[in-house]
Amino acid sequence: MSIHQLSIFIENRSGTLIKVLDxxxxxxxxxxxxxxxxxxxxxxxRLICSEPMRACEELMKAGVAVAPSEVFAIEIxxxxxxxxxxxxxxxEAGISIAYMYSFLLHGKGILIFRTDNTxxxxxxxxxxxxxxxxxxxxxxxx
Amino acid sequence: xxxxxxxxxxxxxxxxxxALQLERLQTTIxxxxxxxxxxxxxxxxxxxxxxIKTLAxxxxxxxxxxxxxxxxxxxxxxCVPLRDCVRLHSSSGTTGNPTVILHTQKDLDEWANxxxxxxxxxxxxxxxxxxxxxxxxxxxxxLGFQYGAERLGMLTxxxxxxxxxRQIKFIKDFGTTCIHAVPSYVTRLYEVMKEEGVDPRRxxxxxxxxxxxxxxxxxxxxxxxxMMGVKAYNSFGMSExxxxxxxxxxxxxxxxxxxxxxxxxxxxxxxxxxxxxxxxIGELVLTTLCREAMPLLRYRTRDLTRVLGRTCACGRNHxxxxxxxxxxxxxxxxxxxxxxxxxxxKILMQFSELASNYxxxxxxxxxxxxxxxxxxxxxxxxxxxxxxTLEKEIxxxxxxxxxxxxxxxxxxxxxxxxxxxxxxxxxxxxxxxx
Numbered sequence: 001m002s003i004h005q006l007s008i009f010i011e012n013r014s015g016t017l018i019k020v021l022d023x024x025x026x027x028x029x030x031x032x033x034x035x036x037x038x039x040x041x042x043x044x045x046r047l048i049c050s051e052p053m054r055a056c057e058e059l060m061k062a063g064v065a066v067a068p069s070e071v072f073a074i075e076i077x078x079x080x081x082x083x084x085x086x087x088x089x090x091x092e093a094g095i096s097i098a099y100m101y102s103f104l105l106h107g108k109g110i111l112i113f114r115t116d117n118t119x120x121x122x123x124x125x126x127x128x129x130x131x132x133x134x135x136x137x138x139x140x141x142x
Numbered sequence: 143x144x145x146x147x148x149x150x151x152x153x154x155x156x157x158x159x160x161a162l163q164l165e166r167l168q169t170t171i172x173x174x175x176x177x178x179x180x181x182x183x184x185x186x187x188x189x190x191x192x193x194i195k196t197l198a199x200x201x202x203x204x205x206x207x208x209x210x211x212x213x214x215x216x217x218x219x220x221c222v223p224l225r226d227c228v229r230l231h232s233s234s235g236t237t238g239n240p241t242v243i244l245h246t247q248k249d250l251d252e253w254a255n256x257x258x259x260x261x262x263x264x265x266x267x268x269x270x271x272x273x274x275x276x277x278x279x280x281x282x283x284x285l286g287f288q289y290g291a292e293r294l295g296m297l298t299x300x301x302x303x304x305x306x307x308r309q310i311k312f313i314k315d316f317g318t319t320c321i322h323a324v325p326s327y328v329t330r331l332y333e334v335m336k337e338e339g340v341d342p343r344r345x346x347x348x349x350x351x352x353x354x355x356x357x358x359x360x361x362x363x364x365x366x367x368x369m370m371g372v373k374a375y376n377s378f379g380m381s382e383x384x385x386x387x388x389x390x391x392x393x394x395x396x397x398x399x400x401x402x403x404x405x406x407x408x409x410x411x412x413x414x415x416x417x418x419x420x421x422x423i424g425e426l427v428l429t430t431l432c433r434e435a436m437p438l439l440r441y442r443t444r445d446l447t448r449v450l451g452r453t454c455a456c457g458r459n460h461x462x463x464x465x466x467x468x469x470x471x472x473x474x475x476x477x478x479x480x481x482x483x484x485x486x487x488k489i490l491m492q493f494s495e496l497a498s499n500y501x502x503x504x505x506x507x508x509x510x511x512x513x514x515x516x517x518x519x520x521x522x523x524x525x526x527x528x529x530x531t532l533e534k535e536i537x538x539x540x541x542x543x544x545x546x547x548x549x550x551x552x553x554x555x556x557x558x559x560x561x562x563x564x565x566x567x568x569x570x571x572x573x574x575x576x
Contacts, residue, residue: 007524009554016554037526041551044526065554067522098525114524 001125001132002070004052005112008045009065010036020045020064027058032138033103033112046101048073048112050139069114072121073133076109086111089128095121145457147262147294148255151403152458159402159459164197166431167406171203173437176221179214180204180439200406200429205415205440211241211382220244222435231282231381233480243381244435250289252432256387256401257290263392263399263456264350264375266320268295271347273318275327276355276478277303282385283355283478287322290387296320303327306334313346322352322377324478325362326510332369343371352377354386355478356511357466357572376465382441383428389463397450397462404432407461408440409449412470420449425470426463444471472568474504476511481544483567489539490517495532499558502548503569511572513548515540518555 010016017036024031030050036043049055052068059066076082083102090097100113110133115121125132146152154162171191174180183204184190193202210219216232217224227244245253266272272291278284278300291298299312309331312318323331328351335342342348348370353363354377366374378398379386388405389398400407406429409418418424426443430436446469450462474481483502490496497518505512517536523529533550541547 005524007522009519009522009552011551011553011557016557039526042529042553044524044529046524063556065519065522065556067524069524 001072001122001134003048003073003112003133003135003138004056004068005071006047006049006052006056006059007067007069008047008059010043010045012039012041012043017045019062020059023059023062023064024049024055027055029055029058032105033101033110035101046099048103048138052135052138070118071112071114072125073137074111074113074125075105075131075133076111078104078107078109082109083111086130089124089130090115090121093120093124095124143267145263147259151401152259152263152460154403154459156452156459160197162403163406163431164194166403167197167200167429168194170429170431170433170437170439173221173434174439177219179210179219197406200408200440201417203429203439205427205442206438207442208241208382208444211243212239215239216242217244219436219438221437222246227435231385232280233381241382243384245384246434249384249433249435252404253286253384253387254289254293256384256404257286258293259401260377260387260390261291261294261296261320261352263390263458264352264373265393266291266294266296266350270296270319270349271299271317272296273299273301273309273312273316273321275301275303275309275321275323275331282379282381283322286379286385286387287352306331307338310335310338310340313348314340317347319347320350320352321348322354324356325353325358325366325374326356326477328353328366328370328374329510332366342369348372350375352390354378356475357468360465362506378463378466380443380445382438382443383430384433388428392454392456392458394454394456396454397464399454399458399460400428400463402460405430407449407463409447409463412444412446418448420451423448423464423467426466444469444473446470468570474502474513474568474570476504476513476546479545481513481546485543486515486540486548487567489543490515490536492539493532493536494520495528496520496536497555499555500567501558501569502567504572506572513546514551515548516551516553516558518553518558520555522554 033048036045056068074086076086096116098114102111189202226246228247229245231243233241274287276283288300299316301309301312349372351374353374363374375391377386378389389400391398408427409424410427411418412425423446426445426447428441430438446467447463450464452461453459472483490500497520500517503514536550
């Protein structure tokens with residue numbers, strides 16, 4: 001009930017990002033969402049893609065330092081207020097969100113987030129009946 | 143007043159210098175043989191003091207290395223009873239045992255005389271005011287210049303290192319005419335002066351700068367001279383010889399005079415240890431001629447330089463050496479601090495988050511020398527906070543070790559160049575080595 005996000009350490013130097021993107025292109029892997037924050041010397045390139053575990057293998061083979069990590073991908077209706085409701089479920093349980101980003105997939109809003117308490121978050125998702133994506137949902141988009 | 147502090151020694155002819163050197167070398171050898179370390183070395187080479195009949199015979203003598211000083215730590219190379227010693231200076235010993243240099247009162251007097259001779263040579267007289275911005279304590283640039291400036295008879299301001307605002311206040315209030323500093327600190331002082339609206343030409347009585355203890359280029363010296371509006375003279379010293387005083391530029395600014403009544407100067411090929419011709423770069427090897435507590439024979443300084451000449455328009459016929467051109471080992475000198483790559487490696491390897499590949503780059507940024515340490519992460523991570531904490535902790539631990547705060551850059555595994563065989567760990571892009 002979680003998906004694999006790939007985290008890639010990227011130095012602020014031209015050519016480092018394109019190397020990653022080229023590997024994915026060659027492997028015919030589709031990027032669904034990605035985010036990178038600007039810091040002075042480096043960034044962590046976070047990536048949701050089709051077939052994350054195969055993508056991970058291909059990147060490692062190409063010598064890219066990549067780590068898969070499990071994050072929750074919550075599906076919500078593309079309407080005002082739905083994100084607030086979803087996040088509230090967690091904040092009421094005292095869970096902090098380490099980072100979050102969102103995108104649209106097949107007309108649904110997807111919230112990707114990582115919390116400081118994965119086990120409790122998992123329990124809350126089950127109890128509250130929130131719909132979450134798994135890796136298979138990502139491979140189906142092609 | 144004379145142009146010379148020790149006219150009887152400074153103006154000797156070449157022949158007179160060499161005669162004096164031979165006589166003092168023979169005395170020094172007898173002194174050395176009071177110690178087991180050199181007795182053993184002489185036995186191994188099968189030589190006796192009688193084999194040293196000419197100055198060229200110095201090549202028959204054994205070399206002494208920093209490792210020898212470490213191996214005999216703390217007092218194993220003393221040639222006098224410890225009760226005859228009045229001071230020691232010790233290196234930090236971060237790359238192994240520390241080293242200790244012992245001094246008798248006579249050793250300290252001779253050291254002060256060399257420093258006084260240098261300061262006199264560049265025009266300083268008893269009515270001058272000398273401010274020393276070196277750290278005091280084990281670092282010989284502090285006490286070395288202090289006693290030398292006092293010997294000359296100047297009013298001394300032992301300001302010690304740091305606190306630029308206070309340094310500038312002293313310069314103005316006490317009428318400082320000479321300041322001794324590492325070149326990068328002169329630049330720093332100038333920047334702070336500018337911020338404070340102080341014009342060194344208008345608002346100070348400065349007339350001479352003594353700069354040393356870190357490598358610097360001719361261009362850097364000229365920049366410093368233009369900034370401060372005064373002449374800057376290059377000083378060479380090393381704690382193994384005593385400290386500052388060993389070599390110094392005269393007003394001709396054409397190389398450093400090394401005092402040959404105090405030292406025998408050799409330049410050798412660091413690989414073959416054979417002498418190189420004048421003008422060719424090699425490793426500086428020094429033999430002390432006036433030391434009681436710890437005379438050293440053919441000490442390998444690891445500094446690279448070359449002979450520029452043996453006479454000079456200033457009237458001193460003491461050998462002139464070029465500014466130091468680098469090292470024959472991997473020691474780096476940054477802002478007056480001696481650093482070996484192994485010290486940095488030792489710290490980096492304490493972090494399980496880091497891989498073993500790293501690269502140290504030295505650069506000149508504006509006027510300041512900086513060190514950047516790039517190191518590969520062992521594992522990729524999804525956690526910014528962890529990276530920032532890691533970076534901060536590396537910086538802190540490195541600072542504890544090398545006394546400077548380097549720029550730390552975390553890089554992904556596999557991004558640093560891996561060289562065949564011995565890895566290149568240090569890239570020196572400073573302007574020093576033109």
